[in-house]
Amino acid sequence: MYFDFHRSEVWEYPDRISVQVIYKLYTDPGYLSVHKIIDAEKYIFVYTMEGKGKFYVDGKEINVVANQLLVVNAKESLSYSCSGKCWNFWLFEYKNSTNSLTPNVVYDFFMKKEELMMSSMALEALKEENRVLASTLFASLYYIALDKIKRGVMDKKYKVITSATNYIRENLSTFSVDDLSAYLNINERTLLNIFNDYLGTSPKKLHKYMRLEASKEYLETTRMSIEEIAKTLGYANSGHFSAVFKSEYSITPARYRMIFNAGVSSQI
Known part of the structure; x- marks a missing residue:
């Protein structure tokens, strides 16, 4: 927990x-x-x-x-x-x-x-x-x-988005847009249009965000090494993971973990 x-x-x-x-x-x-x-x-x-x-x-x-x-x-x-x-x-x-x-x-x-x-x-x-x-x-x-x-936005597109996000969450390390399209039985162009209309983003960008958020959870709640987290989430290597993480959050994974742990300790 x-x-x-x-x-x-x-x-x-x-x-x-x-x-x-x-x-x-x-x-x-x-x-x-x-x-x-x-x-x-x-x-x-x-x-x-x-x-x-x-x-x-x-x-x-x-x-x-x-x-x-x-x-x-x-x-x-x-x-x-x-x-x-x-x-x-x-x-x-x-x-x-x-x-x-x-x-x-x-x-x-x-x-x-x-x-x-x-x-x-x-x-x-x-x-x-x-x-x-x-x-x-x-x-x-x-x-x-x-x-x-x-406005009743929650329609058929909502069901597609819900199924898609659940699929992405369960396949963070192996995700591809082709596999998602096949899983939903929706062609890629239609899927991209639904994502753009509903979320203003693409499946690929959503996967990137969800994978990074998952990495933050690992950094906050486990003692897994940076290499182990990168491997678990399907990054090419720890260097690639660190570069993507820093690009998104302007901080390295190791530094993020240190700051988070310091903050938790101060509240105890």
Whole structure:
């Protein structure tokens, strides 16, 4: 299990949306969270990146899977747990004077790379107790989700994108666009058009991003060497992996691991 989070000491923020807690969690089958203190004015925005989760909200069972969004509002009781081999998700606790996403309803929703980066930026801002910036970034993410859901963007293309991202995630070390096209039984030109229309990117670029994000998880949660991580994720060698990583994040994998571990140690 791995998590990165921050809880602000102050809740108030004089705008429509105020975020207090942000979590990024990678959980396993033993994960369970039970909320002992219930705040009926609080909402929890949960986006599942991978795996399966189960919620119990005021006695009602709600199941979520990858690329789904759930806004939770509990009046009496709340707990949630991993219900599959893993459950990896973003979680934001917030208050909103005019909540527009219906609580306790599961929505199909896919976060683009830019929106995932927005989530990371919000978490970093909250860690610095910059509640205005964190809440503003989350508000942008919230209204992006609301707009997509209202416009009914989640159609057949959504199913293609969901299947494609699951396939990429399961084949990070061996992925090719040809194999993806064959798996989905869609010709490459049609697949590229769907990706461009829906995500504004290509399968190849999405694979690059997902593979790099997976490498960050290995760097943060394991003692695998740079060479082992490169081999596991299908890079030609450790030098190629380091060059791609530095090009994307402006830092080497080894330096990233050192900074991350130093940050974790300071919180213990």
